[in-house]
Amino acid sequence: MSERxxxxxxxxxxxxxxTAWIAARDGARVLLADKDQVNQHASGQNAGSxxxxxxxxxxxxxxxxxxxxxEAMPLHLDxxxxxxxxxxxxxxxxxxxxxxxxxxxxxxxxxxxxxxxxELERSWGLDVRTLDRAELDVLAPYLAPGxxxxxxxxxxxxxxxxxxxxxxxxxxxxxxxxxRTRCRLTGADRVPGGWDLTFRESDRAGRTQDRTVRxxxxxxxxxxxxxxxxxxxxxxxxxxxxxLTMTVTSRIPRFLPHLVQHAxxxxxxxxxxxxxxxxxxxxxxxxxxxxxGAPAFDRKHHLVPRSVAGNAGAAVRTVPALERVPAxxxxxxxxxxxxxxxxxxxxxxxxxxxxxxxxxxxxxxGPSFAHLxxxxxxxxxxxIDLAPYDPARFTERSTV
Numbered sequence: 001m002s003e004r005x006x007x008x009x010x011x012x013x014x015x016x017x018x019t020a021w022i023a024a025r026d027g028a029r030v031l032l033a034d035k036d037q038v039n040q041h042a043s044g045q046n047a048g049s050x051x052x053x054x055x056x057x058x059x060x061x062x063x064x065x066x067x068x069x070x071e072a073m074p075l076h077l078d079x080x081x082x083x084x085x086x087x088x089x090x091x092x093x094x095x096x097x098x099x100x101x102x103x104x105x106x107x108x109x110x111x112x113x114x115x116x117x118x119e120l121e122r123s124w125g126l127d128v129r130t131l132d133r134a135e136l137d138v139l140a141p142y143l144a145p146g147x148x149x150x151x152x153x154x155x156x157x158x159x160x161x162x163x164x165x166x167x168x169x170x171x172x173x174x175x176x177x178x179x180r181t182r183c184r185l186t187g188a189d190r191v192p193g194g195w196d197l198t199f200r201e202s203d204r205a206g207r208t209q210d211r212t213v214r215x216x217x218x219x220x221x222x223x224x225x226x227x228x229x230x231x232x233x234x235x236x237x238x239x240x241x242x243x244l245t246m247t248v249t250s251r252i253p254r255f256l257p258h259l260v261q262h263a264x265x266x267x268x269x270x271x272x273x274x275x276x277x278x279x280x281x282x283x284x285x286x287x288x289x290x291x292x293g294a295p296a297f298d299r300k301h302h303l304v305p306r307s308v309a310g311n312a313g314a315a316v317r318t319v320p321a322l323e324r325v326p327a328x329x330x331x332x333x334x335x336x337x338x339x340x341x342x343x344x345x346x347x348x349x350x351x352x353x354x355x356x357x358x359x360x361x362x363x364x365x366g367p368s369f370a371h372l373x374x375x376x377x378x379x380x381x382x383x384i385d386l387a388p389y390d391p392a393r394f395t396e397r398s399t400v
Contacts (some may be wrong), residue, residue: 001213003039005029005178006288007377008197010185010229011222012036013043014226014363017168018370019219021090023377024095024175028197032177033199033227035184039107039165045333046363047246047278048161049259049268050083052076052126053153054117055361056266058341060367065371066120069341071388072360073124075368079385081369083149092167095160095273101259102150102316110263115154116152117263121153129154142255149281156259158270159376161363186210188218188232194353204329217377220356221369224297224336226344233351236395237344239336239359243285243301248323260318266313269322277322279315283307285332301332335362342389345369347376349392356391 006218009020014036020032034040058069087094105111116129131150136143140150162374166369173179180201187198194216202208220229220237229237256271267281286308288299316323334357338344341358354378355367372382 001098001160002071002196002214004033004214005031006215007217007219008033008213008215009221010034011220011225012038012165012169012179012181013041013105013221013223014039014165014310014366015043015357015369016219016221017172018366019166019221019373020179021168021175022176022370022374024172024177026374026378030177030380031215032049032172032179033183034181035187036178037181038109038169038179039162040335043165043363043366044329045246045268046118046335047268047280048159048164048362048363049157049270049280050080050096050155050157050257051101051261051268051361052155052364053101053121053128053151053261055282056262056264057156059113059117059137059263065341067150070120070124072342072365073121074384075127075343075345075365075389076146076361077110078371079368080367083159086367088242090167090171092170094164094167096157097159098157099257099272100152100154101156101261102136102143103261103263104143104147104150104153105263106146107264111149113263114149118151125155127155129323133236136165140258142319142321144318150276151218158167158259158272159324159363160272171316172195183211185229185232189298190352217353217355218352219373220348221358223358223362224334225367226242226336226356226358226361230348230356233348233354235348235351235354235391237348237356238339238394239344240296241285241295241334241336243332243334244280245283245285245303245307245330247279247308247327247330249277249279249322249388250328252277252325255321258336261316264357265314267311267318269315269319272283276328277325279311279322280291283311287334301334303330303332330370339394342367345372345389346386346391
């Protein structure tokens, strides 16, 4: 007889671990399965930014694209509130520090973008205001003289991407969830009342065995693997994978309390508790591909030297003190967005009992995604209207 549980969560990143924790805490029998190790992929490879303002990638295509992206603001506001209490609820430090976030501008066009963006964000309820240079001289004297204005959101900050998902995983285990690593979902068959899922487990020696689990509900929390996993359930879940560049510097005395982004280029930077500075913001890397040209997510992706240089140049131009700080490590992380840059969140059309969340700022939005998924799995209505994020919106009429 196959193993039975109430919920299988596929994916051991921050979102998957938080979903497993909430569902187990609420009394469900939960299995969390990851094909590799917990926190091995996007949740552990990103910079841990907690950014609730619209990012540069959301405003660079113009006002209409920004208005569409702003439809995710209810998720951002909900996530901001949940990050504020998450460490207490989990019972472990997650490295959450929220000293505020600045999106800076260096010219008149970028200032206009800031003012448009701030008005749009305030219309959704985000606390954000535009500071002039005199105010920045007091608040952020580390910024370059060429920075003429910035939008400040007091809610923004950072968490520790190295420790957040493992801490959530430990909380899930304490709540009663079972966690299996090196456990890849390979098949899904509809049965009365749920699904029979087939997993291929491997040990350290490479030996494999198949295991079948019968479950009432499934949550797909697997980032770049979402589209492929959706196919196991005969569902279309369109996502766009991205490989992005990240850099961490050597340790330097603390001088940078804020999360810093830029209104005119891809840049995010912040200083961690140990003094290193994390530099990112979405500069592209190159996805590894298989012989057929399809992305090969199980392989290492490739740095693009021009992106490394561009990212570093943007960082130094914004915060000149970084010019003499050596880079300690540069790496590529893979993430995914939906074609319209809004996330996919909700039930999977044509696959009863299957739910998904991915896309966009999945680390920042992880606590909100997890809470919504746990409510859906238990049959409760979400407190946020999920229609704009309906996973079926690209293929058929919304089902939410």
